[in-house]
Amino acid sequence: MDKLKIVGGNRLNGEIPISGAKNAALPILCAGLLTAGDVELSNVPHLHDVRTILKLLQQTGLTVQQDGDKVTLNGSGINSYEAPYELVKTMRASILVLGPLLARFGEAKVSLPGGCAIGSRPVDQHIKGLQQLGAEITVEGGYIYAKCKKLKGARVVTDMITVTGTENLLMAATLAEGETILENAAREPEVTDLANLLVAMGAKISGIGTDRLVIQGVPELHGAKHAVISDRIEAGTFLCAVAATGGDITLTNTRTDIFDAALDKLREMGVILTLGQNTIRAQMDGRPGPVNFRTTEYPGFPTDMQAQFMAVNTIAAGPSNVTETIFENRFMHVQELNRLGARIQIEGKTAYIRGVDRLVGAPVMATDLRASACLVIAGMAAHGETLVDRIYHLDRGYDRMEVKLSNVGANIVRLK
Numbered sequence: 017m018d019k020l021k022i023v024g025g026n027r028l029n030g031e032i033p034i035s036g037a038k039n040a041a042l043p044i045l046c047a048g049l050l051t052a053g054d055v056e057l058s059n060v061p062h063l064h065d066v067r068t069i070l071k072l073l074q075q076t077g078l079t080v081q082q083d084g085d086k087v088t089l090n091g092s093g094i095n096s097y098e099a100p101y102e103l104v105k106t107m108r109a110s111i112l113v114l115g116p117l118l119a120r121f122g123e124a125k126v127s128l129p130g131g132c133a134i135g136s137r138p139v140d141q142h143i144k145g146l147q148q149l150g151a152e153i154t155v156e157g158g159y160i161y162a163k164c165k166k167l168k169g170a171r172v173v174t175d176m177i178t179v180t181g182t183e184n185l186l187m188a189a190t191l192a193e194g195e196t197i198l199e200n201a202a203r204e205p206e207v208t209d210l211a212n213l214l215v216a217m218g219a220k221i222s223g224i225g226t227d228r229l230v231i232q233g234v235p236e237l238h239g240a241k242h243a244v245i246s247d248r249i250e251a252g253t254f255l256c257a258v259a260a261t262g263g264d265i266t267l268t269n270t271r272t273d274i275f276d277a278a279l280d281k282l283r284e285m286g287v288i289l290t291l292g293q294n295t296i297r298a299q300m301d302g303r304p305g306p307v308n309f310r311t312t313e314y315p316g317f318p319t320d321m322q323a324q325f326m327a328v329n330t331i332a333a334g335p336s337n338v339t340e341t342i343f344e345n346r347f348m349h350v351q352e353l354n355r356l357g358a359r360i361q362i363e364g365k366t367a368y369i370r371g372v373d374r375l376v377g378a379p380v381m382a383t384d385l386r387a388s389a390c391l392v393i394a395g396m397a398a399h400g401e402t403l404v405d406r407i408y409h410l411d412r413g414y415d416r417m418e419v420k421l422s423n424v425g426a427n428i429v430r431l432k
C-alpha cells in the first residue's frame with residue numbers, strides 16, 4: 017500500500033497548475049448516459065475516482081475515448097442499466113448514474129452506496145425526488161431498483177440541500193415530460209457546471225446557480241463539448257499548504273470567483289492573495305493567525321476544506337474553533353493531528369484548537385480524502401519526518417499531489 021514520506025520545514029515557491037474538479041467531472045461524465053451523441057470533455061482530472069466512474073460507465077455499454085485530459089463519451093450502444101456493488105462501494109458518486117439511466121431507458125439497478133468514514137450519507141432524497149417524478153422504486157438486497165414508462169415533471173422540495181441529489185434529479189428532469197421545479201437545490205459551482213453542460217446538450221434549464229432550478233423536459237439530448245470547471249478544493253488545499261509552510265506560490269488554471277469564503281479566511285490567517293484572471297498568487301510569512309469558521313452549503317465555507325484549514329489552525333498564534341454542520345463524523349483527522357503534537361478537543365460538532373509553536377513528525381493514517389490532504393499539510397509544517405499511510409484516499413481526489421508539491425519545493429515522496 018502506497019505511503020507518503022514528508023520531511024517538514026520547507027517553504028513553498030513556484031507555480032502549481034490546478035486540475036479539473038472531481039466533483040464536477042463525476043456528474044458530468046454520468047451525463048454522457050443521457051444522449052446517443054458524442055460528449056467531448058476537456059480538463060478532466062487524472063483521478064482514481066474518474067477511472068472508477070469510467071469503468072462503471074463502460075459496463076453499461078457507453079464508449080470512452082481518452083487522450084490526456086480529454087475524454088469523449090458515446091452513449092449510442094448502452095445495453096446495461098446496472099451499477100454493481102463492487103464499484104459503488106469504492107465511490108459513492110456512482111449513485112449519479114441512477115437519474116440518467118432511469119430518464120433515458122426507463123430502468124436502473126444501482127447498489128446502495130452505504131455510509132463512509134465521514135458519516136452515514138443516505139440517498140433517501142435522490143429516491144424521494146425520482147419517485148415524485150413518477151419512478152417506481154424498490155430497495156432490496158442492497159440495491160435500488162427503479163423503473164418508469166416516462167418520467168413526468170413535478171415540483172420537488174428536498175428535505176435538505178444535497179449536491180449529488182440535486183445533480184441526479186436535474187439530469188433526470190432534462191428528459192422528463194413537462195416542467196420540473198427543484199426547490200432547495202444545491203448552488204455549488206459544480207452543480208452549475210453540470211447544468212451548463214446539460215444546456216449545451218439541448219436541455220432547457222433556468223435558475224442555474226440559484227436554489228430553484230426550473231427544467232422543461234425535452235424528448236432527447238444531443239452531444240456537446242465542455243471544459244470541466246477548475247477544482248476549487250484542490251486550489252484551496254494548496255493555499256492552506258502555503259499558509260502553513262510560508263512561501264510564495266501562484267496557482268494557474270484556477271478560478272477566483274467560486275471560493276470567497278475560503279479566500280477570506282486565508283486573508284484572515286495573514287496570507288497575501290493577489291487574484292489574476294485565472295491565477296491566484298499567495299504570499300505568506302510568519303505564523304498564521306487563528307480562524308474560526310463553520311461549514312455550510314455554498315456559498316458558505318465548504319466542508320471539503322474543513323480539515324485542511326484545521327491543519328493550519330493547529331500551528332496558529334492563538335486558539336480557534338471549527339464547527340462541522342454538514343457531516344456528522346468529519347473529524348477523523350483530529351486524532352491524527354494530535355499524534356503530530358496538535359492540541360485539539362472535540363465537543364459535539366465543534367473542534368477547539370489551541371495553536372502550538374510546532375508540530376513534530378510521526379507516522380499517521382489517512383482516513384478519508386480531505387483528512388489525507390490535512391495530514392500532508394501538517395506533515396509539511398512539522399519538524400522531522402511524517403509518514404502518511406493509506407493514501408489511496410488521497411488518490412481518489414487529488415491529481416498527483418506529491419508531484420505538484422515537490423515541484424514547488426516540498427520534501428515529499430511516494431513510497432510504493
Ligand SMILES: CC(=O)N[C@H]1[C@@H](OP(=O)(O)OP(=O)(O)OC[C@H]2O[C@@H](n3ccc(=O)[nH]c3=O)[C@H](O)[C@@H]2O)O[C@H](CO)[C@@H](O)[C@@H]1O
Pocket residue numbers: 038039040042108109135136137138139140141142176177178179180181319320342343344
Ligand atoms: C461527489 C460530490 O460531489 N461529493 C460532494 C457532495 O457529496 P454528497 O452529494 O454526497 O453530499 P450531500 O450534499 O448530498 O450531503 C449533505 C448532507 O445531506 C445528507 N443527505 C444527503 C442526501 C440524501 O438523500 N439524504 C441525506 O440525508 C448527507 O448525509 C449530508 O449530511 O457534497 C458534499 C457536501 O458539499 C461534499 O462534501 C462532497 O465532496
Ligand SMILES: C=C(OP(=O)(O)O)C(=O)O
Pocket residue numbers: 039108109320385386413
Ligand atoms: C467527500 C468527498 O467526496 P465524495 O462525496 O466523493 O466522498 C470530498 O470530495 O471531499
